[in-house]
Amino acid sequence: MTQPLVTVYIATHNRPQMLHRALQSVFAQSYPNIEIIVADDGSAPPAADTLAKTLTDEQRAKIKIVRNETPQGACHARNLALAAADGEFITGLDDDDAFAPQRVEELLDAFIDNEKKQPLACVAACITEVTAEGQITRQFDHGRITLNMMRHYNFIGNQVFTRTDYLRRVDGFDPEMPAMQDYDTWLRLMERFGPAIKLKSASYLWYTDHEQGRITKSTAKRARAFDIFLQKHRHTMxxxxxxxxxxxxxxxxxxxxxxxxxxxxxxxxxxxxxxxxxxxxxxxxxxxxxxxxxxxx
Known part of the structure; x- marks a missing residue:
């Protein structure tokens, strides 16, 4: 059976140690046919230079690097990766997080199996939060997620697995959004292509044991993002x-x-x-x- 190529994109900015951990989790995936794209948002020194010191030649050969010479934000970096992606399917990973080893395989299997039954925009999964005190398995909201549900709350979370063409056809991520970028993108994806499925498997490792560069800590950005989000989607609600x-x-x-x-x-x-x-x-x-x-x- 043919194994479709899956693109995993990682947007990064000045977090080389965390990026290394994220990449190692992708190298360790049970699914073999993966393209990795690192979208470097103006890191200094460039991510390519730091990775040359921390990865083996074999590992570096598996990575495609795209770069903004000056920082333009995570959405712009993700869109660079989206434009460069060769995978039939695509999913994202934040540079300060990691994947459980079975994540890509589970998401791909779930997408293909559920797409046979009904049109499907994307598949997601639950998370394991990694804090300074320990781990918390968060398995809320798994199952079928409808567009009606998503217009109440971001039931999906911060990452999805979808067809690369689908993400391109909704124009990817909106660089004008200072926060809530994921919610805005998943909502547009579901408006165009149908419901989502969220797996109970907590295969996304969400590290909250640090505070470096977290946009969610800025109340001003969060407030502005909400106003933009509501202006974009209010007419559908x-x-x-x-x-x-x-x-x-x-x-x-x-x-x-x-x-x-x-x-x-x-x-x-x-x-x-x-x-x-x-x-x-x-x-x-x-x-x-x-x-x-x-x-x-």
Whole structure:
């Protein structure tokens, strides 16, 4: 049986040690036919120079490097990789994260199997969060994800597996988005090509044991991103979906949610976000304590 080529792109900027870890996790994949594209967003020194010192000749031969000479943001770097991709399928990896060894194989199998049954935009998977204290397996929202669901909340997360042609046909990632880039892209992908499937397998290793260069820490960028996102997608949303957007807005802008507004806005798709926001506001210490119960090592 022919094994289709899968492109894995990694956008990076000035994080050579983390990039090395990310690449090693792709080299270790159980699926053999993988093209790796490193999209260097103006790193100094260039990623090509640092990789020449840390990788073997055989490993470097497996990598294609594209580069912005000056930093232009992760979306622009990802789009460079998308333009250079030769794979029939494509998926992404953040340079500070890693893949479990079976991830690409599981995603490809799930995409092909489910596409036989219905049109499909993409496949995703759950995550293992790696913190300074240990690991947390986060397996919420697995199963079939509809467009209606996605207009309430980003049920998919930060990475998908899809056909390269699909991602190109929705023009990739929007460089004008200062945050929420993934949510915006997956929503456009699903509007064009159908629902998504999210696997229960927690095969994406999300490292939160560091804070280096995290855009999500900037309230100003998050607030501006939400306003752009809502302007782009508001016309497609129902009243209930706009209620869910209001909960996201309060979180992104660091604003308070009152009990009255919580009751007025809550619905079956946003209740976890409502509860999490209220816990953070009124019982922040309790929420952190409950979270530690889920650490596994």
């Amino acid at each position: 129902s009243k209930n979906q706009l209620n869910s957007m209001r909960i996201i807005e309060l979180k992104m802008k660091g604003q308070s949610l009152t009990g009255f507004e919580a009751v007025r806005r809550v619905n079956r798709y946003n209740y976890r976000s409502v509860v999490a926001l209220l816990l953070q506001q009124y019982f922040g210490g309790l929420k952190r304590a409950l979270g530690k119960i889920r650490y596994k090592g």
